[in-house]
Each structure stands twice: as C-alpha cells, then as structure tokens.
Amino acid sequence: MASVNDHQYLEHEFYVALLAVQRASILTKSVFHNHAKGTLNKSDASPVTIGDFGAQALIISALQHNFPDDEIVAEEEAKDLRGEKGQEVRETVWNLVRQTRLENAEYEGILGGSVKSADAMLDLIDKGDSQGGGKGRIWAIDPIDGTKGFLRGGQYAVCLALIIDGDVKVGVLGCPNLPISDSEPLTEGIGKDASDEEGKFGVVFAAKEGDGAVSCPLSKRGDLKMDEINMNPLENVADATFCESVEAGHSSQGDAAAIAKKLGITKPSVRMDSQAKYGSIARGAGDLYLRLPVRADYVEKIWDHAAGELIVREAGGMVTDIEGNRLNFKLGRTLKENKGVIAAPKNLHGKVIEAVKDVLGAKQ
Numbered sequence: 001m002a003s004v005n006d007h008q009y010l011e012h013e014f015y016v017a018l019l020a021v022q023r024a025s026i027l028t029k030s031v032f033h034n035h036a037k038g039t040l041n042k043s044d045a046s047p048v049t050i051g052d053f054g055a056q057a058l059i060i061s062a063l064q065h066n067f068p069d070d071e072i073v074a075e076e077e078a079k080d081l082r083g084e085k086g087q088e089v090r091e092t093v094w095n096l097v098r099q100t101r102l103e104n105a106e107y108e109g110i111l112g113g114s115v116k117s118a119d120a121m122l123d124l125i126d127k128g129d130s131q132g133g134g135k136g137r138i139w140a141i142d143p144i145d146g147t148k149g150f151l152r153g154g155q156y157a158v159c160l161a162l163i164i165d166g167d168v169k170v171g172v173l174g175c176p177n178l179p180i181s182d183s184e185p186l187t188e189g190i191g192k193d194a195s196d197e198e199g200k201f202g203v204v205f206a207a208k209e210g211d212g213a214v215s216c217p218l219s220k221r222g223d224l225k226m227d228e229i230n231m232n233p234l235e236n237v238a239d240a241t242f243c244e245s246v247e248a249g250h251s252s253q254g255d256a257a258a259i260a261k262k263l264g265i266t267k268p269s270v271r272m273d274s275q276a277k278y279g280s281i282a283r284g285a286g287d288l289y290l291r292l293p294v295r296a297d298y299v300e301k302i303w304d305h306a307a308g309e310l311i312v313r314e315a316g317g318m319v320t321d322i323e324g325n326r327l328n329f330k331l332g333r334t335l336k337e338n339k340g341v342i343a344a345p346k347n348l349h350g351k352v353i354e355a356v357k358d359v360l361g362a363k364q
Contacts, residue, residue: 017172020062024055025174027100055143060124065112074128074141094118102222134166134330142303146274155276161306166330171307172206186285205279207314231316232284238264242288243277252292262355278308282315289343300335318349
C-alpha cells in the first residue's frame with residue numbers, strides 16, 4: 001500500500017468525493033430555492049427533506065460507479081419513498097435527481113452520469129446500510145447535515161468521508177450558504193437565505209490525509225479552483241471565536257458559556273448548524289468548536305464528524321472528545337467510546353481541554 005505521504009495515494013477517491021459533493025450540493029440548493037421542502041417524520045424526530053434523499057442517491061451513484069466494492073454508511077433509507085404512500089415525495093426526488101448534473105461533461109462522466117430510473121434511485125439510497133467498523137474501505141455520508149438549518153435557510157453541509165481500517169483518509173464538506181471567501185469573518189446568521197447566484201456564497205472544504213486541507217467555490221460546472229486553508233495562528237485563547245450548535249439538544253450551551261468564561265473569551269459564541277462549523281474553524285474564520293454532552297446516553301454518529309474531523313486536523317487543528325481522546329471511527333455507525341467534541345488549534349487544545357474538564361467536573 002502507498003504511504004500517506006505519496007501524493008497519488010487516494011487521489012482518485014479525493015476527486016470523486018469532491019465532484020460528488022459538488023453535484024449533491026447543487027441539488028440541495030435547487031431544493032431550497034424552489035421551496036420544494038417536503039418533509040417526513042423520522043424516529044429521531046429530526047425532519048428529513050427531499051434534499052436528503054436526492055443528495056444521498058447522487059453521492060452513492062458516484063461511489064458505486066467508481067468503487068463498487070466499497071461499503072457505505074449513510075443516514076437515510078428509502079422505505080418511506082416506496083409504495084403508494086411515498087409516491088408524491090418519490091416523484092419529486094426523482095425529478096430532482098434526474099435533472100441534476102455537473103455542466104462540465106467530463107466531470108459528470110467521472111461520476112457515472114445520471115441515475116437510470118426512479119427504482120434504481122431507491123436501490124441506491126438503500127445501499128448506505130453498512131454497519132461500519134474498523135476493517136476495509138467504508139464511505140460515510142450525511143446528505144444534509146443540519147437539516148433544521150437547511151429548512152430555515154441557515155447553515156447546513158453535504159458530508160462525505162472515506163474511512164479505511166477505521167482511519168479517516170478523505171473528507172469533503174459542501175457548504176452552500178457559507179461565503180466563498182476564506183477571509184470573511186464568522187458571524188451568526190452568516191449566509192442566511194443566501195442567493196442562488198454563484199459568486200459570493202457556496203464553498204466546498206476537502207482534505208486527504210497527509211496533503212493538507214483546501215477550499216474551493218461551489219460551482220455548477222464542478223470546477224475545482226482550490227486554495228489551501230489553515231487554522232488561525234492564535235497565540236492567546238482569550239482572543240478566540242468559538243462555534244457551537246444552534247440546537248440546545250445537541251450541545252450544552254450553558255457549559256460552553258462557562259468554559260468560555262474560564263478561558264477569558266469575551267466574544268459571544270457563534271451558533272450555527274452542521275459540520276459547517278468544522279469548515280469555518282479550519283479556514284480560520286473561527287477558532288474553537290465545542291460540542292458538549294447534553295445527556296449521558298447521547299451517542300454521536302460517525303457521519304456527523306468524519307469529514308470535518310479530518311479537514312480540521314489537516315488544516316493544523318486537533319479534534320478530540322472532552323477527555324482529550326481522538327474520535328474512534330472503528331466501532332460501527334457511532335462514536336460510542338467518545339463523549340462530546342472539542343476542536344481547536346493544536347497549540348491551544350490542551351488549555352481548552354483543561355477548562356472543559358474543570359467546568360464539567362465541577363457538576364459531578
């Protein structure tokens with residue numbers, strides 16, 4: 001096997017992932033701006049949109065074309081689209097999937113072109129049923145991370161990662177409502193109701209282990225004009241901007257405020273949905289990402305963190321749980337050994353973990 005420092009290692013996987021996320025992100029933008037937001041109820045009470053199903057179908061189609069033997073862990077399944085009950089949503093999803101393509105014919109060809117039929121689309125959606133684990137090649141997909149953010153016109157991300165023998169090797173995040181510019185400061189509500197016009201909003205973050213992290217504009221052609229990104233070279237943690245989840249059910253906002261106070265951070269937190277937070281700190285627009293446990297039995301899903309974790313690490317950051325342990329992607333579809341997530345510049349990560357332990361330890 002090639003070493004991780006061999007530039008050619010996983011190069012095809014990296015570009016297929018980049019193009020697949022570009023194409024799926026274009027579909028999600030179309031869903032939002034055409035107000036075709038049909039929703040279904042799901043057992044974990046988060047809404048599922050037609051964008052979820054369509055994006056997952058397009059990504060899996062590209063993966064099956066290029067890597068037919070790889071396993072796939074994905075969030076959605078097609079049972080609610082089958083039969084008479086699902087007909088209306090199924091037809092809406094199918095129309096979006098068959099109409100969405102990259103304008104660059106060469107890139108679209110790399111992805112395998114269009115899905116052949118509505119039935120083929122349903123079968124593709126259901127191929128994301130791998131149980132994951134620490135052996136072999138496994139792709140993790142979250143077709144729309146931050147579904148509530150998506151529905152309200154805020155931040156969301158199309159997420160794809162390749163995990164080999166339990167280690168994340170390739171990660172891509174499509175963030176249609178984040179600014180293209182890596183230098184634009186992070187503010188709450190940034191990109192809200194972003195225009196469908198290309199030029200200011202819509203960015204893709206990507207990383208391949210050992211090769212650093214990049215950003216490129218989201219484009220209907222799929223053009224890959226990549227710029228290297230790096231964490232903000234921050235010396236004093238008190239100067240940090242920290243990100244946290246919008247949803248109080250996802251992360252303890254009270255604990256985050258106490259940790260910020262302990263670190264001397266006076267700037268208010270920036271609350272945003274999805275793995276867009278990972279991309280934002282990787283490019284230096286923010287500095288810290290705190291996701292703190294809200295209850296003892298809450299377990300994170302691998303697709304909610306795999307791509308972002310690699311992108312932050314390759315941009316010069318460190319990502320661990322609240323105990324300082326690396327996230328363990330070898331245990332199936334969840335991060336059952338880890339509690340919470342702390343992402344920070346390497347030189348400040350230890351200080352942040354100390355503050356986290358002090359605040360959370362005082363509650364016990």
